[in-house]
Amino acid sequence: MLKRPTTRALAESLKTMGLSSERADQIARYSGRSVTILARRIPSGSARNPQWAGEKKLIPAVLVGGWDSRSEHDREAVRLAAGSVYKTYSDYENELLPFLNTQDPPFEKEGDVWKVRAPVDALAHLGPLVGERDILRLREVIQAVFSEIDPALELPEDQRPYAQLSGKRLQHSGWLRTGLATTLVLMAVLHEQLRLTNTNCMLDHFVERLVADLPDLAADYRRIASLHGELTLLMEAAPRPLLTALGRMLEGNGSTIAPIFQDKDPVFSQSPHTGLLWALETLAWDPQYIVDATLTLAKLARVDPGGKLMNRPINSLRDILVAWHPNTNAPLSQRIAALDQIIKLVPEIGWPLVLKLLPGYHEVISPTAEPRYREAGASERADQIARYSGRSVTILARRIPSGSARNPQWAGEKKLIPAVLVGGWDSRSEHDREAVRLAGSALRGELARHRAYSSAQWAMNENQLLPFEALLRRLEPSDAVIQVVWLFNDYHPDIPQNGDEHPKLDLVEQVRTRAIRGLIQVGGMENLLRLAETAALPDHVAVSAASVIDRVDDFSFLVETAMEKAGKLNVFAAVLSARAALKLRVPWESLIRAWATQHRWEPERLVTLVLGWQDERPSWDFVASLGPEVEEIYWRRKSV
Helix, strand or coil: CCCCCCHHHHHHHHHCCCCCHHHHHHHHHHCCCCHHHHHHHCCCCCCCCCCCCCCHHHHHHHHHCEEECCCHHHHHHHHHHHCCCCCCHHHHHHHHHHHHHCCCCCEEEECCEEEECCHHHHHHHHHHHCCHHHHHHHHHHHHHHHCCCCHHHHCCHHHHHHHHHHCCCCCCCHHHHHHHHHHHHHHHHHCCCCCCCCCCCCHHHHHHHHHHCCCCCCCCHHHHHHCCCCHHHHHHHCHHHHHHHHHHHCCCCCCCCHHHCCCCCCCCCCCCHHHHHHHHHHHHCCCCCHHHHHHHHHHHHHHCCCCCCCCCHHHHHHHHHCCCCCCCCCCHHHHHHHHHHHHHHCHHHHHHHHHHHCCCCCCCCCCCCCCCCCCCCHHHCCCCCCCCCHHHHHHHHCCCCCCHHHCHHHCCCHHHHHHHHCCCCCCCCHHHHHHHHHHHHHHHHHHHHHHHCCCCCCCCCHHHHHHHHHHHHHHCCCCHHHHHHHHHCCCCCCCCCCCCCCCHHHHHHHHHHHHHHHHHHHHCHHHHHHHHHHCCCHHHHHHHHHHHCCCHHHHHHHHHHHHCCCCHHHHHHHHHHHHHHHHCHHHHHHHHHHHHHCCCCCHHHHHHHHCCCCCCHHHHHHHHHCCHHHHHHHHHHCCC
């Protein structure tokens, strides 16, 4: 389905046809973005009225919108809409059949399903003929159809996925329900353009009242769940009563609405909450409702127990508000106002949401549900997609709760960098020093990434990187180990290349080796131990260290000291021992044999020192020389 043009886009097109700006804006505004209405409003328009224009008998069918003639309940709904002049459904259907064969027919019929081909165009030709009695009969039909509770919701939760197989389904077809919901939107949004002026009521208020009067709308989640397929259209037609009802159900702990989340089945991942999310996503496009829609989503997120589906309230919030591709026509100021309301009223969701909104790498968003008939501020929308504003990052960062960057729960979260960069920190505080260290490490990685891929379209040039280089110098710790640890936190750290003279892996090892030499010069072997304990990859520290060290005494000091501790340093010792065996085989074997004779360590720890040696006969003979217990543990731990 082609998207309707915005009023602004339609007006611009009309101006290219020679219309004045004032006339183009007026016609675009009053055509409701419909080509059929547009043709009627331009006197020289070439569109001809169809043969069925002015046929009052078509009004009930056009208002119903669609139905399945196999369904007795659908047939009765159509008969009720047609009025008492028709004793049976068949009597009315016989009146409709001839219109299927007219040029540009108002309906299409496939099998037993009737459907209005173009609801806006059909009502554009019949609007002035719709009277009060038509509207009152339609109200009776809508009340009956949308008051029904889905019988599947009466089943135990584990049986609901199989409801269709046991005949537990809504009595009226989806064709009828969608058709009626579409008519409500058209009456609420386009009643003036469709010239629905003879109904003796204000149709937008009529629609709101009709939705508000649905039984238990604010008291029973099953009402919302039963409207699953039509909720997006109904939210577009009458947002206020639905928002009011949802607000009441979300009061307190939200237990009234909480059962709508039902995606717990290990096989069938379906849940009526998805329809509610799509409805609120649709509403959020409108700047007038952005705050109400997002606040409702935040309150839903608070009661969301989680499930198999990715359709979650907090994900909808993120897709709506994300700065680089917002799924709303609301400007930045209104989006920030919406976020502030969430932070203030639902802080337990506000903080994770801010974190989700901060920029990261390789991020994607999902397009959200959009309004079908309301313009929802689209003509006033500024270009919000062309570039991501640094101002947005600052605004978001300032909304991170105080101290969040120091929270151990988020200690490794790179998205918290702005909290440190735009906020102050206390150099006397150990927590703040750690936050600054994390920020500096991440910033250093960013600079390296841009320089390593300097030819990429997204990469900043050296002039653009200068301010960040200056900031890095402010954040740079005086500790030599912390300055180089980033090289050993990633298997493939981003390192700028000067030409193609060195393969990437060789360059990484050269830079790492240079860093090891520098650490030894300023702090001796103790610096290597600190690096191994700090780095994410202590085994890579060992490989680089072994390429620099030549003396058995240095290997001995590092391995002995590391073996006295657990965790990362044991990994460091194991790899360093294997490298020492390659470089200094005979003296290294003698040293380990001496440690074994002195019972310096238990057999398990001795095995750690030989487990990584090359798989060859001399290695196995040496392990055997350390005693039967060491040999047995070695072969038990050895990967075959």
